[in-house]
Amino acid sequence: xxxxxxxxxxxxxxxxxxxxxxxxxxxxxxxxxxxxxxxxxxxxxxxxxxxxxxxxxxxxxxxxxxxxxxxxxxxxxxxxxxxxxxxxxxxxxxxxxxxxxxxxxxxxxxxxxxxxxxxxxxxxxxxxxxxxxxxxxxxxxxxxxxxxxxxxxxxxxxxxxxxxxxxxxxxxxxxxxxxxxxxxxxxxxxxxxxxxxxxxxxxxxxxxxxxxxxxxxxxxxxxxxxxxxxxxxxxxxxxx
Numbered sequence: 134x135x136x137x138x139x140x141x142x143x144x145x146x147x148x149x150x151x152x153x154x155x156x157x158x159x160x161x162x163x164x165x166x167x168x169x170x171x172x173x174x175x176x177x178x179x180x181x182x183x184x185x186x187x188x189x190x191x192x193x194x195x196x197x198x199x200x201x202x203x204x205x206x207x208x209x210x211x212x213x214x215x216x217x218x219x220x221x222x223x224x225x226x227x228x229x230x231x232x233x234x235x236x237x238x239x240x241x242x243x244x245x246x247x248x249x250x251x252x253x254x255x256x257x258x259x260x261x262x263x264x265x266x267x268x269x270x271x272x273x274x275x276x277x278x279x280x281x282x283x284x285x286x287x288x289x290x291x292x293x294x295x296x297x298x299x300x301x302x303x304x305x306x307x308x309x310x311x312x313x314x315x316x317x318x319x320x321x322x323x324x325x326x327x328x329x330x331x332x333x334x335x336x337x338x339x340x341x342x343x344x345x346x347x348x349x350x351x352x353x354x355x356x357x358x359x360x361x362x363x364x365x366x367x368x369x370x371x372x373x
């Protein structure tokens with residue numbers, strides 16, 4: 134028996150494999166033409182597992198490689214006063230008046246109250262810009278800029294929620310090498326992060342872009358316990 138970390142769907146106990154019909158994918162000519170991917174997983178009881186895999190032709194299923202997934206995000210840092218957060222990201226390309234969506238992942242803007250949201254850019258320079266915030270003290274931390282379709286950051290962007298409805302501020306935000314998050318998506322009676330998320334009642338969403346290596350028909354599978362949904366370019370993929 135191989136270990137969960139090998140990324141291969143072999144004789145491990147990994148939950149129910151829900152398989153799509155063959156999907157014709159083409160190698161995109163530009164970053165904007167990559168396939169938008171979203172996987173949503175809900176855990177309600179007992180063991181928890183979730184993996185996204187694919188196969189080319191009749192080959193075996195394997196995790197989609199990190200090099201074939203792009204996050205739609207850019208990692209940045211911030212420092213704030215009580216009224217303004219200064220975001221630092223080299224060559225961000227934003228100008229005053231632009232709209233930007235930020236997900237704060239550490240510091241007082243992440244917990245206990247999330248300040249994540251959509252802001253209007255002010256005082257932009259080549260490598261920094263400012264957004265309005267409300268804070269009780271100065272702080273610094275990390276964040277992601279979301280919706281950056283030309284991002285070169287590889288992997289799958291992950292948000293994990295304490296309940297089963299994808300509501301409220303996520304308690305875990307980050308980039309995973311694949312749609313697995315810790316121990317290759319086999320959490321058993323645990324969670325993607327046992328320090329942050331309680332077992333049995335959580336939900337996980339991965340989003341990003343998929344770039345196939347070849348123009349060919351692929352079959353996509355989500356191996357999950359409990360429920361899951363897969364979308365490509367906004368369309369729900371029937372899984373059987």
